[in-house]
Amino acid sequence: MKHLIIYSTIVTSIFFSSCSNYLDIVPENDIETIETIFEKREQAELWLKSCYVLMTDPVSSVIVNPAFTGTDEVVAGEYTRQLLTTQHRWQWYGLFIGDGLQMVQEPYANIWKKDLFYAAIRYCNIFFEKIGGVYNMPDNEKALWVAELKALKAQLYFELMRRYGPIILVPENIEVNSDIEIMQQPRSPIDTCVNTIVRLLDEAMKVLPPFMQKDQSRWTYHSLESAATLKAQVLLYAASPLFNGNPAYTNFKNKKGEQLFNTTYDHEKWKRAAEATDEAIQLCLDGGRQLVTGNMSKSTELLNTMMDIENSVVAPGYANNEAIYMIRPQGQSLHFWYSWTLPYFKSTDYANYNASMKGCISPSIKMVEMYYTEHGLPIDADKEWDYSSRYQMGKESSPLYRDVIPLNSDVLGLHLRREPRFYASIAADRCYWQRGKDAAQNLIVKAYRGEQFGTHTPIINNSYPQNLSGYWLKKGSYSNVSTRDYSSAIDNREEGAIIFRLAELYLMKAEAWNEYLETPDAEHVYNPLNAVRERAGIPDVESAWTNYSKTPDKVKTKTGMREIIRQEWNIEFAFEGRRFWNLRRWLTAADELNTDLYGWNILGETAHQFYNNFDGPVVVWSKREFVAPRDYLFPIRSEEVMVAGCVQNPGW
The missing domain is CATH 1.25.40.390 (Serine Threonine Protein Phosphatase 5, Tetratricopeptide repeat)
Structure with a gap:
């Protein structure tokens, strides 16, 4: 003592x-x-x-x-911003920075x-x-x-x-x-x-x-x-x-x-x-x-790939062969997204209700559309994917998607024939969400107002947890644990917070060599990128762009590969706090972070209403601001500048 x-x-x-x-x-x-x-x-x-x-x-x-919530990856309303501020010692620093509220007096x-x-x-x-x-x-x-x-x-x-x-x-x-x-x-x-x-x-x-x-x-x-x-x-x-x-x-x-x-x-x-x-x-x-691969416990290839993707970002008992560096979390690490992202069910839903779940931080439509098609291409680049009908209802009949999409049922076109990382990371309306140890516990996400996942109030309510975009975040949570039992099963589990994982090094290699070489090559650029894509269950980058894209030569140029590599970063590390820093080091944050955040009309009670008459997403959060070049660097607290006698960052 x-x-x-x-x-x-x-x-x-x-x-x-x-x-x-x-x-x-x-x-x-x-x-x-x-x-x-x-x-x-x-x-x-x-x-x-x-x-x-x-x-x-x-x-x-x-x-x-702030990297987890400070970009355009997630959407949250006033309820989320106020809850921590009024009830806890924390604040959602990223949300406030994303809203353009950073300051020199008391910087977030x-x-x-x-x-x-x-x-x-x-x-x-x-x-x-x-x-x-x-x-x-x-x-x-x-x-x-x-x-x-x-x-x-x-x-x-x-x-x-x-x-x-x-x-x-x-x-x-x-x-x-x-x-x-x-x-x-x-x-x-x-x-x-x-x-x-x-x-x-x-x-x-x-x-x-x-x-x-x-x-x-x-x-x-x-x-x-x-x-x-x-x-x-x-x-x-x-x-x-x-x-x-x-x-x-x-x-x-x-x-x-x-x-x-x-x-x-x-x-x-x-x-x-x-x-x-x-x-x-x-x-x-x-x-x-090594990259996490080889799961064989599921009934289809797609489900096994999804499980590999899920396991790549969690480290129960500090066990993860892909993790290069893990630390012991003191607070809410990526794994603890669940309190804020898993669905908020009614208390009368006895099979699924969990009082810890708020469901009030959700993926933005921008990230939903960021994920590739099944061919490993952007949705607007794949000549075989119906981009013009993405906001219309369609159906899936292929048994390859069994237990991922209800077969021969109405599902939004945007949710069909997407890559495995989409289905592993995003819970979309009218798709299955694996919420237990077997397929019998799967839930079909029903997001319209009054439905199991949907809001139960007729207005956007700042005193009530609501999912504003109509999507839920799977990444960082365990699909083999039911929502009802999640807190008791997970809270006392020893879990490493993964800081680096091997996929990051492969993307770093592809990016650095692509920028240095005059033209991309297999050894330095394509191969490391393809290592990540192979685990993701999509074709290698050369085959995908050559055989399925509208612009097959894009993969052959430095500029084209720069865009491809950056989108691979955005997808592979979505919701892991990388996009916040990448947009800054690429000097693209001013272009990306001054736009409104979109979702669906969560007050809609039918498909027609929910999907905005099938005319496309609606603005769900508009308080966004990134001032360039000022916001590329954080401000040093003004008192610190005076006391320490150091210069302040430009613009502050």
């Missing part, structure tokens, strides 16, 4: 020291206590864990991390502050300084822990970098009695930030073992594969349009007058990223990482 009290005192002193000391270590009178803590292994390990804990929610939580999703990521960086630095004094640890274990924290420090820097751009680097902590000029460090140029992160990861990789060679108790700390993946991701961002030759930052300088961005485009950065991605993939394959 004595040690816990001492530790709590240190945490408090670090977190709540004055704003002017946010890069300091701790007040002088606590230094002796820190020395005492770093006498024993147990206390040193507790210190190490605290570094990870500070990062967990801002990275893995669907509530705290603010990790640039003394008691969060910079506190974790200070923790890391203290650990590096003091770990040598622990007497009951072998040197090889000390080296491992240092390597794990070097990779974590690199991750903290990266998370700051992709939010704020150039950041303040803290190679070592500053003494508390230093002059204010020393404490007020400048922001470093973006290339310096990138190189610092890469150097930390290179140092860590010399010591870190492969994931499967680590003790299970250390699975949620960095491994050789995760450090290599992070390195590749950092270099991919450095090569991307936001950070590579962006003319919007021509006059962006730190307080020393240094140019923070090199606004001359450097083509070689793509090669550096591509080669790092190649290295990371090889390390992952050597370490036994």
